[in-house]
Amino acid sequence: MTQSTLDVATPERVAVELPIAGVGSRAMAYLIDVALLFVVALAGYFALTFLVPDPVNAVVELSRAARIAGAVAVFAALWIYWTVFEVSWHGQTIGKRLMKIRVVRLDGSPVTAVDSAIRNLLRVVDFFPACYPVGLVTMLFDAKHRRVGDLVAGTVLVREEAIDLSRFVAATPGAQALSNTDLDVVTDFLRRFEALEPEARTTLGRRLLTRLGTSPEEAATLDDAALRARLEAKVGGR
Amino acid sequence: MAESLSDFVTRRRPDWTTLEALLERLRARSLHLDELTRLDALYRRAAADLAHAQAAFPNTDVHRFLNQLCGRAYGAIYRAPPVSVASLRRFFLTTFPAAVRETLGYTRVAIACMALGIVLGATTVALQPDGAQRLVPPELLDFIERRELWTDQALTSHTPSEMATQIFLNNLRVTFAAFGAGVTGGVGTVLLVLYNGLFLGAVAAACFQHGLGAALLDFITAHGPVELSVICITGGAGLVLGHALIAPGERRRGVHLRERARLAVQLVLGCAPFLVAIGVVEGFVSPGTFFPWPAKALVGLASGVGFWRYLLVSGTSTAP
Numbered sequence: 001m002t003q004s005t006l007d008v009a010t011p012e013r014v015a016v017e018l019p020i021a022g023v024g025s026r027a028m029a030y031l032i033d034v035a036l037l038f039v040v041a042l043a044g045y046f047a048l049t050f051l052v053p054d055p056v057n058a059v060v061e062l063s064r065a066a067r068i069a070g071a072v073a074v075f076a077a078l079w080i081y082w083t084v085f086e087v088s089w090h091g092q093t094i095g096k097r098l099m100k101i102r103v104v105r106l107d108g109s110p111v112t113a114v115d116s117a118i119r120n121l122l123r124v125v126d127f128f129p130a131c132y133p134v135g136l137v138t139m140l141f142d143a144k145h146r147r148v149g150d151l152v153a154g155t156v157l158v159r160e161e162a163i164d165l166s167r168f169v170a171a172t173p174g175a176q177a178l179s180n181t182d183l184d185v186v187t188d189f190l191r192r193f194e195a196l197e198p199e200a201r202t203t204l205g206r207r208l209l210t211r212l213g214t215s216p217e218e219a220a221t222l223d224d225a226a227l228r229a230r231l232e233a234k235v236g237g238r
Numbered sequence: 239m240a241e242s243l244s245d246f247v248t249r250r251r252p253d254w255t256t257l258e259a260l261l262e263r264l265r266a267r268s269l270h271l272d273e274l275t276r277l278d279a280l281y282r283r284a285a286a287d288l289a290h291a292q293a294a295f296p297n298t299d300v301h302r303f304l305n306q307l308c309g310r311a312y313g314a315i316y317r318a319p320p321v322s323v324a325s326l327r328r329f330f331l332t333t334f335p336a337a338v339r340e341t342l343g344y345t346r347v348a349i350a351c352m353a354l355g356i357v358l359g360a361t362t363v364a365l366q367p368d369g370a371q372r373l374v375p376p377e378l379l380d381f382i383e384r385r386e387l388w389t390d391q392a393l394t395s396h397t398p399s400e401m402a403t404q405i406f407l408n409n410l411r412v413t414f415a416a417f418g419a420g421v422t423g424g425v426g427t428v429l430l431v432l433y434n435g436l437f438l439g440a441v442a443a444a445c446f447q448h449g450l451g452a453a454l455l456d457f458i459t460a461h462g463p464v465e466l467s468v469i470c471i472t473g474g475a476g477l478v479l480g481h482a483l484i485a486p487g488e489r490r491r492g493v494h495l496r497e498r499a500r501l502a503v504q505l506v507l508g509c510a511p512f513l514v515a516i517g518v519v520e521g522f523v524s525p526g527t528f529f530p531w532p533a534k535a536l537v538g539l540a541s542g543v544g545f546w547r548y549l550l551v552s553g554t555s556t557a558p
Contacts, residue, residue: 008312012285016308071407072517090265108309112318118503125418148421154496163303168247180243184298
């Protein structure tokens with residue numbers, strides 16, 4: 001695997017390798033969360049317009065105590081959103097869940113309230129002075145793509161992969177015995193057959209068939225449907 | 239005889255599916271006790287399968303699948319105890335005051351920075367009244383020169399009260415930013431706290447020059463002690479980070495920083511509720527003439543002494 005992984009040493013003495021989330025999915029998750037918070041704030045504002053006719057002026061006319069309370073509430077919501085979700089949703093906020101990434105500690109265990117508090121309090125530093133330049137640079141230079149908050153808190157974002165194993169069925173007696181790697185690659189190719197770009201699909205299919213013993217000249221004459229049928233026969237039918 | 243990938247998956251997959259279902263139910267908190275023991279057994283088997291896959295089927299999807307499965311199960315089984323009322327109680331009675339006592343040296347440095355800032359700001363404005371124009375925001379200076387204390391709603395229109403809100407927000411920002419700025423090696427924290435003191439000193443001196451000194455004292459006496467203490471404590475937290483970053487001792491920088499960050503963030507988390515409470519005092523007690531000045535002074539004295547007594551004493555007798 002060329003991608004970076006987080007190696008977790010379990011008490012069972014088996015190293016679990018979790019794939020680390022990159023800058024792209026992290027940024028996307030952040031944008032989703034921020035967009036959500038913005039929509040909620042907007043909805044709150046419009047809800048307020050039903051109660052008071054002119055919210056902007058109403059805020060100006062509020063007593064100082066009420067305004068301080070409001071400011072504290074907004075500040076708290078902005079910070080608490082991340083921490084509450086990360087602690088109660090097993091390291092995920094809404095954006096992270098949609099992007100299928102998760103915050104874990106360096107030892108692979110779920111984040112605690114303290115870890116989450118550290119990384120989210122230091123978000124200000126990563127954001128400094130605007131739009132995350134500090135965080136982005138740190139993520140680019142760190143092998144585990146961590147921002148400053150993660151480095152200090154000892155946390156890292158890992159990717160959750162949903163892998164479907166149903167393509168590995170017991171080999172039928174007539175099928176040619178394939179090596180495990182070949183089986184993995186061929187079944188994965190067949191699973192993604194419909195989604196692949198036609199030209200890439202044909203090239204890839206011919207190369208796979210050649211690798212499994214068909215002569216290159218013969219493989220070059222086959223079209224997509226025939227390639228598929230040949231490969232399916234090799235792995236023992238599906 | 240080595241088992242083929244397909245046979246391995248076919249043989250072991252039912253257990254993995256069961257484990258996935260149990261993990262799903264664990265998240266939904268609907269697991270029975272006997273299921274919990276089953277989950278534990280299945281996790282250990284899956285870990286053994288992972289070890290086998292690492293050796294026999296490296297870099298296949300089965301290997302990746304087992305990594306994910308074991309990672310999830312490991313996280314579910316070896317997790318830290320959740321936050322409870324008892325743990326919150328313990329945090330505020332023991333952990334937080336102990337953290338403050340442990341980092342008192344850093345807090346003293348922050349206090350010194352703040353005091354230095356106040357003295358510098360005040361002397362600058364006292365000796366050179368024009369200096370106020372550089373240190374105090376122009377709108378604020380405007381009010382002071384018109385002899386209207388921005389903190390007194392009864393006297394003026396609404397704009398001055400906005401200034402007071404801004405000052406509170408500024409304090410709030412400084413409180414959290416002082417912690418975060420610690421990752422600059424403490425330089426940012428020192429500058430922030432120093433500048434905050436400079437600003438306070440300059441404002442105070444300008445107020446006194448325009449005969450508003452008594453009014454200013456009347457305003458800040460109730461909430462000032464605790465609010466400034468909180469800023470100095472979180473400033474100290476920033477310095478803890480900075481010191482850990484600069485001088486990790488005989489340990490690796492990252493390891494030392496992470497451990498000290500745990501201590502430092504305890505200071506910030508512990509201070510947060512006090513900051514909110516003092517914000518309430520600042521909003522309701524400090525402004526106006528509803529409370530006479532002796533009452534405000536009493537609130538300030540009692541809260542300040544009480545706060546520090548709590549920090550210095552709580553948990554010392556019952557500490558294990």
